[in-house]
Structure formats: structure tokens, C-alpha cells
Amino acid sequence: MHHSILHINSSSRIQGSVTRDISTQLVHQLALQHDQEVIERDLAEGIAFIDEQWVGANFTDPDARTEAQKAALDLSDSLIDELKQARHIVIAAPIYNFGVPAVLKAWIDQVARARVTFRYTENGPEGLLKGKKAYLVVASGGVPLGSEVDFASTYLRHVMGFLGIDDVILVNANELGKAANDNADIKQQLAAIAAGEQ
Numbered sequence: 646m647h648h649s650i651l652h653i654n655s656s657s658r659i660q661g662s663v664t665r666d667i668s669t670q671l672v673h674q675l676a677l678q679h680d681q682e683v684i685e686r687d688l689a690e691g692i693a694f695i696d697e698q699w700v701g702a703n704f705t706d707p708d709a710r711t712e713a714q715k716a717a718l719d720l721s722d723s724l725i726d727e728l729k730q731a732r733h734i735v736i737a738a739p740i741y742n743f744g745v746p747a748v749l750k751a752w753i754d755q756v757a758r759a760r761v762t763f764r765y766t767e768n769g770p771e772g773l774l775k776g777k778k779a780y781l782v783v784a785s786g787g788v789p790l791g792s793e794v795d796f797a798s799t800y801l802r803h804v805m806g807f808l809g810i811d812d813v814i815l816v817n818a819n820e821l822g823k824a825a826n827d828n829a830d831i832k833q834q835l836a837a838i839a840a841g842e843q
């Protein structure tokens with residue numbers, strides 16, 4: 646069953662963060678619209694990198710894993726549970742140095758698990774997270790979203806598709822010196838989502 650809204654934040658800023666503000670507005674809107682509980686995952690609080698134990702454990706058959714190997718996958722297991730439970734996934738991502746914040750990359754490394762969230766078939770890789778919709782709230786200081794130096798939104802969209810989530814909406818939260826809360830363009834994008842236009 647997947648009935649929740651998963652809200653993932655990755656900005657290092659807590660105060661004045663454009664992606665936090667706008668994604669929170671979107672999450673409230675989705676929660677009212679779909680009557681779903683919200684799960685908050687704030688990556689700025691810290692997230693472990695995958696390490697040798699993790700990779701070894703993931704390559705070991707689940708039934709053959711030692712206690713230490715199971716423990717090495719604990720965080721990954723719970724992050725994947727959050728994803729599986731979610732019907733809507735809202736990822737708030739500032740562009741940092743042309744890509745996603747390192748904590749968001751670390752989260753992706755934790756949740757992209759062969760045989761759990763994707764698998765290889767005769768026809769190539771197949772994403773195993775089905776029936777979900779993702780919203781990418783992406784902000785930059787200057788890089789136009791979708792331009793050839795935006796490696797964040799294109800990357801995130803690709804990763805979502807790889808995991809089986811093809812229904813992806815990009816909320817362009819480009820800061821460009823504007824205040825997030827009274828940005829008419831953002832209001833319009835959120836209204837279009839509420840009206841089901843995208």
C-alpha cells in the first residue's frame with residue numbers, strides 16, 4: 646500500500662531556503678488534496694554514505710546476510726520503505742555546483758538497490774517503484790533549469806525514471822533574486838498542479 650506523501654529536503658539552509666518554502670507549500674497542497682499523511686525526511690540532518698560493508702551486503706543473497714550486513718543496510722531499508730509507502734514524492738533540491746547537493750546524492754545511493762528498487766532484465770534495467778508521482782522542486786541562483794549546465798533536474802528526472810517513476814513534474818523554483826512566497830510564477834505552477842493540469 647502506498648498512501649503517504651514523502652517530503653525530502655536537501656538544502657543546507659533552514660532559514661530562507663527557497664526549496665524548503667516552496668516544497669512545503671506543495672506538500673500542504675497535496676496533503677489537503679489527497680488526504681495523505683506526510684513523511685518528512687530532512688537530509689540536512691545528515692545521511693551516511695554507502696561504504697564497503699553496504700556494497701558487500703547488497704550483493705549478498707538476503708538469506709545469507711550476516712547480522713552486520715543486515716545492519717549495514719538498515720538505513721537503506723528504512724529509506725526505501727518510506728519510498729514504497731509514498732504515492733507522492735516531493736524532492737526539494739537546490740542546485741549546488743551544477744548538480745544536486747551531496748546529501749541528496751547520498752540518499753539516491755542509499756535507495757537505488759538492485760533487486761529492491763530496480764532490476765536487470767533481458768530488456769535492460771527495470772524500475773520497481775510503480776504507481777508513484779514525483780515532484781522536483783529545483784532552485785538555482787543563476788543556472789536556468791533545463792539548460793545544458795543544469796545537471797540537477799535532468800539527473801533527478803533520470804534517476805526517478807530508472808527507479809520506475811516516470812510521472813515527474815518539475816517545479817521551477819528558480820530563485821533569481823525573488824522572494825519565494827510572493828512569486829506569482831510559483832503560485833501559478835502550484836495552482837496548475839492543484840488543477841491537475843500537469
Ligand SMILES: Cc1cc2nc3c(=O)[nH]c(=O)nc-3n(C[C@H](O)[C@H](O)[C@H](O)COP(=O)(O)O)c2cc1C
Binds near residue numbers: 661740741743744
Ligand atoms: C554551496 C552552493 C552552491 C551553489 N551552486 C550553484 C550553482 O552551481 N549554480 C547556480 O545557479 N546556483 C548555485 N547556488 C545557488 C543556489 O542554487 C540557490 O541559492 C538556491 O536558492 C538554494 O536553494 P535554497 O534556497 O533552498 O537553499 C549554490 C548555492 C550554494 C549554497
